[in-house]
Amino acid sequence: MSKTQSLQFVRHPHPAPLAADKRAELLKNPGFGRVFSDHMATVRYSDSQGWHDARIEPRAPIPMDPAAAVLHYAQEIFEGLKAYRTEDGGATLFRPEENARRFQQSAERLAMPILPEKVFLDAVDQLVDIDRAWIPEGDGSLYIRPFMFANEIFLGVKPSSDYLFIVIASSVGAYFKTSAPAVSVWVSQDYTRAAPGGTGAAKCGGNYAASLLAQAEATRHGCDQVVFLDAVEKRWVEELGGMNVFFVFDDGSMVTPPLGGTILPGITRSSLITLAKDKGIPVREEPYSIQQWKADAASGRLREAFACGTAAVVTPIGTVRSPDGEFTIGNGGSGARTEELKATLVGIQRGRVADKYGWIHKVF
Incomplete structure (x- = not known):
């Protein structure tokens, strides 16, 4: 040994x-x-x-x-x-x-x-x-x-x-200090979180330091969090300042941006993908553009969106703002799919739902 x-x-x-x-x-x-x-x-x-x-x-x-x-x-x-x-x-x-x-x-x-x-x-x-x-x-x-x-x-x-x-x-206690049913997010157009070949997939302090100016910009525009786009085309949604993001559509399916070196491989993200698939919910890991996000919200194809992470758990996104204006997702609050997945995840974490995955680790 x-x-x-x-x-x-x-x-x-x-x-x-x-x-x-x-x-x-x-x-x-x-x-x-x-x-x-x-x-x-x-x-x-x-x-x-x-x-x-x-x-x-x-x-x-x-x-x-x-x-x-x-x-x-x-x-x-x-x-x-x-x-x-x-x-x-x-x-x-x-x-x-x-x-x-x-x-x-x-x-x-x-x-x-x-x-x-x-x-x-x-x-x-x-x-x-x-x-x-x-x-x-x-x-x-x-x-x-x-x-x-x-x-x-x-x-x-x-x-x-x-x-x-x-x-x-x-x-x-709760990460977000708002009493609103969902958080608002600001789409950063001037700053990026990570570039291909960089440290985006690593959990290092520099990634978060680089996000603070964009987060301050989001706060000035009355938003709770910032959304980063990709560094190359500044078109594809990647993640929030410290959270992954999911989109829920009218056909019941879900999309989350794919891992590829610029997005942190979230453990909550991975757990939600597993839970969704076991519930029969189709989940696609594929690129999703900010233009498509706006169009799908306007048409009603997009019903819900939520952020997820250890601190934030599962948090619905209601409003998206940018220099080009703003749009609302669904009714501006949470949704049935978001709440269903959150309830299952939190239930497993707190021992109220059976853990068939072996995810719970007992301390001594």
């Missing part, structure tokens, strides 16, 4: 975790991404030692040299998944193995070391186990953020020789 395969996490419990009454108060309305649990998981990597020093320890600031490679050359990747509270007080994860594999694919694209799947899963399990009290009741969840960055102290354009892998957790 290799040293990495036998890597064991050593627990260093927080000497003064947040008091239960203060934690309960925070969990009443945690929002998204602002309330953090007591601990974090850390594992170090160096070319000379490989993966080593696996710990569960109190969440704390990270000491960092100003010449750390990540600050200059952006070698950084991350993942996002959720832990759910079960009726018996336990905790479950949804398809964490897929997050571990996508993390490996992102690492490969950014010339970073490959973290073994077992280490990824152990880190997440250990953190959720020690901080399971931070999982909110009801519709809330514990959002898990694994990430890795280049930590070598060196100014030079080359892959780092040192890395730090960390997992933190945040108690969360």
Whole structure:
């Protein structure tokens, strides 16, 4: 057995975790991404030692040299998944193995070391186990953020020789803060998210940094999210700022843009394709243009559209705006197909619907 395969996490419990009454108060309305649990998981990597020093320890600031490679050359990747509270007080994860594999694919694209799947899963399990009290009741969840960055102290354009892998957790409620039945989206015509041969299929911070100016533009136009078109023809719908997108038609079929290196291979996206096909819903992965989107909405051929992702789950899209005007999809709210798929997905995630796929991972 290799040293990495036998890597064991050593627990260093927080000497003064947040008091239960203060934690309960925070969990009443945690929002998204602002309330953090007591601990974090850390594992170090160096070319000379490989993966080593696996710990569960109190969440704390990270000491960092100003010449750390990540600050200059952006070698950084991350993942996002959720832990759910079960009726018996336990905790479950949804398809964490897929997050571990996508993390490996992102690492490969950014010339970073490959973290073994077992280490990824152990880190997440250990953190959720020690901080399971931070999982909110009801519709809330514990959002898990694994990430890795280049930590070598060196100014030079080359892959780092040192890395730090960390997992933190945040108690969360709904991602979108709107009470509207559907979100509105802005079609970016000046900015693109990713180009062929780029990092669009990797979950790296640079992709999201590149989307922020377009997202700010969307906000100025009163929209909740931005929609990116392809970088070559600026015609084909690709994905939202941080979510995949689906279209539902009057014949009951669905379309989602195809993967091809410029779109993130979403785990929620993949799960919805499987669920839809098992329900007898035809699903096509094919290009869909912004012009066709507008025409199909006007004719009534397009009945529903929705965004999906770990944070957003399944969120209906009601209005699409661009410099050329705006149009509404269906009645501007959600639709039967969107709600059906969302109910099944969330039901499996929360243990209310039988999991015949083996997607649910029990934490210890």
